[in-house]
Amino acid sequence: MSYRPEGLRTLDDAEQGTPPPAAPTGIGVRGWLRWAWRQLTSMRVALLLLMLLALAALPGAFFPQTPQDAGAVARYRADQPELAAWLDRLGLFDVYASPWFAAIYLLLFVSLIGCILPRTRTHLAALRAAPSRVPRRLTRFPVHATHETDASPEEVTAAVRSALGRRFRVALTPDGVSAERGYLRETGNIVFHLSLVGVLIALGLGQVLSYRGQAVVVEDRSFANALVDYDTFTSGSLVDEDRLDPFVLTLQEMTSEFTVDAQARDFAAHVAITDPDGEVREDVIRVNYPLDVAGANIYLAGNGFAPHLTVRDAEGEVAFSQPVPFLPEDDFYTSRGVVKVPDVSPGLEQLGFTGYLLPTAVVDEVGARSVHPQPNAPLVILDVYTGDLGLDDGVPQNVYELDTTGLTQLTDDDGEVKILLEPGQEVELPDGLGTISFDSLPRFAALDVRYDPSLTLLLVSALLAMAGLSASLFVPRRRLWVKVTPGEGGRTVVEAAALARGDDPGLEKDLEHVMTAVRATGPTAQEDK
Amino acid sequence: MNDLGQLSLLAIYGAMAAYAVAMIAFGVDLSALRDRGPEGRPRRAAAIAMTTTTLGVVLHAVGVVTRGFAAGRVPWANMYEFTIVFTLVAAGTFLVIQRWRDLRYLGALVITPTLLALGLAVSVLYIEADGVRPALDHYWLVIHVSVATMAIGIFAVAAALSIVQLVKERGERAVAQRREPAVALAGGSGGAAEVDAAPGENADRGFWGRLGDSLPSSAELERLAYRLNAVAFLLWTFTLIAGAIWAEHAWGRPWGWDPKEVGTFVVWVVYAAYLHARATRGWDGRKAAYLGLSGFALVLVNYFVVNLFADTIHGYAF
Numbered sequence: 001m002s003y004r005p006e007g008l009r010t011l012d013d014a015e016q017g018t019p020p021p022a023a024p025t026g027i028g029v030r031g032w033l034r035w036a037w038r039q040l041t042s043m044r045v046a047l048l049l050l051m052l053l054a055l056a057a058l059p060g061a062f063f064p065q066t067p068q069d070a071g072a073v074a075r076y077r078a079d080q081p082e083l084a085a086w087l088d089r090l091g092l093f094d095v096y097a098s099p100w101f102a103a104i105y106l107l108l109f110v111s112l113i114g115c116i117l118p119r120t121r122t123h124l125a126a127l128r129a130a131p132s133r134v135p136r137r138l139t140r141f142p143v144h145a146t147h148e149t150d151a152s153p154e155e156v157t158a159a160v161r162s163a164l165g166r167r168f169r170v171a172l173t174p175d176g177v178s179a180e181r182g183y184l185r186e187t188g189n190i191v192f193h194l195s196l197v198g199v200l201i202a203l204g205l206g207q208v209l210s211y212r213g214q215a216v217v218v219e220d221r222s223f224a225n226a227l228v229d230y231d232t233f234t235s236g237s238l239v240d241e242d243r244l245d246p247f248v249l250t251l252q253e254m255t256s257e258f259t260v261d262a263q264a265r266d267f268a269a270h271v272a273i274t275d276p277d278g279e280v281r282e283d284v285i286r287v288n289y290p291l292d293v294a295g296a297n298i299y300l301a302g303n304g305f306a307p308h309l310t311v312r313d314a315e316g317e318v319a320f321s322q323p324v325p326f327l328p329e330d331d332f333y334t335s336r337g338v339v340k341v342p343d344v345s346p347g348l349e350q351l352g353f354t355g356y357l358l359p360t361a362v363v364d365e366v367g368a369r370s371v372h373p374q375p376n377a378p379l380v381i382l383d384v385y386t387g388d389l390g391l392d393d394g395v396p397q398n399v400y401e402l403d404t405t406g407l408t409q410l411t412d413d414d415g416e417v418k419i420l421l422e423p424g425q426e427v428e429l430p431d432g433l434g435t436i437s438f439d440s441l442p443r444f445a446a447l448d449v450r451y452d453p454s455l456t457l458l459l460v461s462a463l464l465a466m467a468g469l470s471a472s473l474f475v476p477r478r479r480l481w482v483k484v485t486p487g488e489g490g491r492t493v494v495e496a497a498a499l500a501r502g503d504d505p506g507l508e509k510d511l512e513h514v515m516t517a518v519r520a521t522g523p524t525a526q527e528d529k
Numbered sequence: 530m531n532d533l534g535q536l537s538l539l540a541i542y543g544a545m546a547a548y549a550v551a552m553i554a555f556g557v558d559l560s561a562l563r564d565r566g567p568e569g570r571p572r573r574a575a576a577i578a579m580t581t582t583t584l585g586v587v588l589h590a591v592g593v594v595t596r597g598f599a600a601g602r603v604p605w606a607n608m609y610e611f612t613i614v615f616t617l618v619a620a621g622t623f624l625v626i627q628r629w630r631d632l633r634y635l636g637a638l639v640i641t642p643t644l645l646a647l648g649l650a651v652s653v654l655y656i657e658a659d660g661v662r663p664a665l666d667h668y669w670l671v672i673h674v675s676v677a678t679m680a681i682g683i684f685a686v687a688a689a690l691s692i693v694q695l696v697k698e699r700g701e702r703a704v705a706q707r708r709e710p711a712v713a714l715a716g717g718s719g720g721a722a723e724v725d726a727a728p729g730e731n732a733d734r735g736f737w738g739r740l741g742d743s744l745p746s747s748a749e750l751e752r753l754a755y756r757l758n759a760v761a762f763l764l765w766t767f768t769l770i771a772g773a774i775w776a777e778h779a780w781g782r783p784w785g786w787d788p789k790e791v792g793t794f795v796v797w798v799v800y801a802a803y804l805h806a807r808a809t810r811g812w813d814g815r816k817a818a819y820l821g822l823s824g825f826a827l828v829l830v831n832y833f834v835v836n837l838f839a840d841t842i843h844g845y846a847f
Contacts, residue, residue: 043805043808043809043810044809044810044811046805047802047805047806047809047812050798050799050801050802050805051798051799051802051820053798054795054798054799054802057791057794057795057798058791058795060786060788060791061788061791061792061795061835061839062788062839064840065786067786068785068786068787069840072840095786096786203784212781212782259660263659263660263662264662264663265660265662265663266663266666267663286663287663287664287666287779288663288664288666288667288775288778288779289667289778290778290781297781299779299780299781301781448781450781450782452782455777455783458773458783459774462770462773463770465766465770466763466766466767466770469762469763469766470763473759473762473763474759474763503752503755503756
C-alpha cells in the first residue's frame with residue numbers, strides 16, 4: 001500500500017472506498033436492486049466479466065463456426081454426430097451469436113457504463129474544482145524537500161509559479177501553493193471506455209445496415225447492382241434489397257501474374273463502372289485494394305477461367321453457348337466446372353457435362369494434370385451425362401454441381417466417355433447426340449460487394465479508444481504542494497512535497513525542478529532533504 | 530538474392546551460437562549469485578553473457594535485415610521471418626532496458642526461450658526467401674505485422690519479469706513467515722517490504738531463497754513488468770485496430786471471428802483484465818502476474834497453435 005496522508009481524497013479512494021458489501025438482508029426489492037447494481041458496476045465484477053469474455057471467446061477458435069465456414073461445420077457434424085449434437089445445444093458452432101456470449105458482453109458493457117458515468121461526473125467536477133488543499137505536514141510524504149532562503153515569500157511563490165509552468169494547474173491558497181497535473185490521464189481513461197461503447201454500437205449498426213453479395217463476372221460481361229445479379233446475397237434487417245444503388249460494372253480484362261513455380265504475384269480486374277448518375281469511368285480492382293462505388297466497396301475475392309463452350313444438339317441447333325466459370329481447386333488452377341444443357345430440341349434428352357479445365361495441361365501415362373496456372377496449353381476434359389437435369393422440379397440448384405440422380409453417364413467399350421477439347425476444337429458427342437466446341441478462354445473475376453455505412457463510426461471509435469488508452473496509461477498524474485512561511489530572522493522557510501498516482505519515477509524530477517527554482521531565489525542556509 | 534538469403538541464415542546461426550554461450554554464462558552467473566549473494570566479486574560470467582548477448586543481437590539484426598533484402602520486401606511475411614523478428618525485439622528490449630536498470634538476472638529467462646524459438650524457426654519454419662503474394666502485398670503488412678512483433682517481444686520480457694517476481698515473492702513470504710514471531714515479540718512494525726534476511730539465515734534458505742536475495746524486491750519487479758506490459762498492450766491494441774483496417778481492405782470486413790482474430794481478441798481481453806486487476810482491491814501483484822503470464826501463454830498459443838493447426842485465413846502467413 002502506498003502511503004496516504006490524512007485529508008487526501010483521490011479517485012482511488014472513490015474507487016476503493018466502497019468495499020464489496022456482503023449480501024444484505026431486509027432491504028426490500030429496491031435495496032436488492034441497488035445492491036445488484038453496485039455489484040455489477042464494481043471493478044471486481046468487471047474483472048470477472050472480462051475473464052469470462054476471454055474464456056467464452058476461445059471455443060470459436062477451435063470449433064468450426066457456421067458464419068465463417070459452414071462447410072467445415074457440416075463435415076464436423078458428419079464426422080462426430082454425437083459430439084456435434086451437444087455442441088449444437090451449447091451454441092458452440094456459432095459462439096459469437098449465442099445468447100450466453102451476448103449476455104457476457106452486454107453485462108460487461110452495462111458494468112462499464114455504470115462505472116464510467118459516475119467517474120465522468122467526478123472527473124468533470126475535478127476539472128472545475130481548484131487543486132486540492134495543502135496537507136498540514138508535507139514532510140510526511142516520501143517525496144519531499146525543504147529549503148530556507150533570504151528571499152521574501154512573495155518572491156519564492158512567484159519562482160514556484162513560473163517553475164511549475166503551464167503543465168500544472170496552480171492554486172494559491174492561504175496554506176501555500178497547490179498544483180496538479182495529468183487530468184488528461186483520467187480524461188483518456190474515460191474516452192477509452194466510452195469509445196469501446198462506440199465500437200459496440202458501430203458493430204451493431206453494421207449488422208443491420210450493411211449488405212454483402214458475391215458475383216462471378218466473366219470478361220466482357222457486366223454485372224448490375226441488383227439482387228438478381230448476385231450469386232449470393234445477405235443483408236441487414238434495415239436494408240431495402242430492392243433499392244440498392246444502381247451501378248453497373250463491366251469486366252474489361254482480368255489479368256494475373258505468376259512466378260515460374262506458380263506463386264501468385266499479382267491479380268487485377270480492369271473494370272468500367274457506370275455510376276448511378278450515368279457517368280462511366282475505368283478503374284482497377286486488386287487484392288487488398290477494393291474499389292469504392294456509390295459507397296459500396298467492391299473486392300476482388302477470386303479469379304479463374306470460364307471457357308466459352310458451345311453445344312449443338314442432334315439436329316444441329318445451338319442448344320448452349322456461353323462462358324462457363326470453372327472454379328480453381330489448386331495452385332495450378334486445375335478447375336472444376338459443370339455445363340447444363342436444358343434447351344435441346346424438343347423430344348431430345350437433356351445433356352449434362354462435368355469435368356476439369358487444365359490451364360497448362362500435361363498428359364502422360366499417369367493421367368492429365370495442370371502444371372501452371374497460366375493458359376499455356378489449355379485442355380478441357382468432360383464426362384457426359386444424358387437424361388433429366390432436374391431443372392424443372394422448382395428446387396433451386398447449385399450451378400457448380402451436377403445432380404446425377406436423373407442422369408446416365410455415357411460409356412463406350414473403354415469405360416466412361418471422356419471428351420478432350422483444346423481451344424478452337426469441336427468434338428462429336430457419342431450416340432449422335434450432337435457436338436461440343438471450345439470456342440475461347442476468357443477469365444472471370446469473383447467479386448465481393450459490401451456496403452457498410454457503420455465503418456466510419458467504427459474507425460473513429462477505435463482511434464479514439466487508442467488515443468484515450470495511451471493517455472490513461474502514460475500521462476502521469478501528479479500533485480505538488482509548496483508551503484512558504486516566514487521564518488526567524490527575516491528568512492523564508494519553504495516546504496514542498498509531491499505525490500503521484502501509482503508508481504511514477506518522474507515524480508522526484510518534478511519536485512527537483514521546483515526546488516531548483518526556489519534555491520535560485522537566495523543562498524542556502526540550511527538544507528534538509 | 531540467394532546469396533543474401535544464405536548470408537541471412539548464416540547470421541541467424543551465428544546469433545544462435547552467441548546466445549547459446551550467453552545462456553550458459555547467464556546460468557553460471559545465477560548459480561554464482563546464489564552462492565555469493567548480492568555483494569561479492571565482480572560478476573565475470575555476467576559480463577561474458579552480456580557481451581555475447583550483444584554480439585548475438587547484432588548478428589540477429591544482420592540476419593533479419595539481409596533477409597529483407599534477399600526477399601526484396603519487409604522481412605516479416607511468414608512464420609520463419611516473424612519468429613526471427615519478434616525474438617530480436619525480445620532480446621533487443623532486454624538489452625535496451627539495461628541502460629536504466631541492471632536486469633542481468635533476467636538473462637537466462639529471456640535468452641533461453643529466444644534460442645529455443647530461433648531453433649524452431651530454422652529447423653521447422655524455415656522457407657526460402659521469396660517475393661510476396663498479392664494477399665500480403667500491402668502497406669499494412671509493414672505496419673500491422675511489425676507492431677505485432679514488437680508487442681510480442683515486449684510481452685515476452687514482461688512475462689520473464691513476472692516469473693522472477695513470483696519466485697521472489699515466494700521467497701519473501703517464506704522470510705516474512707519466519708520473521709513473524711520475532712517481530713511479534715518485539716512489538717515491531719516491520720513492513721512486508723523490509724524483508725532482507727540477515728546473513729546468518731542464509732544457510733537454510735534453499736536454492737531459490739538464496740538466489741532471490743540478489744534480486745530486486747517483488748514489488749519493484751512487478752512495477753517494471755507492469756510498465757512493459759502497458760507498452761506492449763498499447764502496441765497490441767494498435768495491432769488489433771490496424772489488423773481490422775487491413776481486413777476491411779483485403780476481405781471486406783473489419784472483423785470476422787477468424788481463429789487468429791479470436792486469439793488476438795482473447796489476448797487483448799486477458800491483458801485488459803491484467804490492467805484492471807492491478808487497480809482492483811483484493812487483487813495484489815501476484816494474482817495480476819498470473820493473469821499477465823496466462824496472457825503471454827495465450828500469445829504463444831495464438832501464434833504457434835492457431836497458425837499451424839487451426840483453419841484460419843491468416844494461415845498463409847503467420
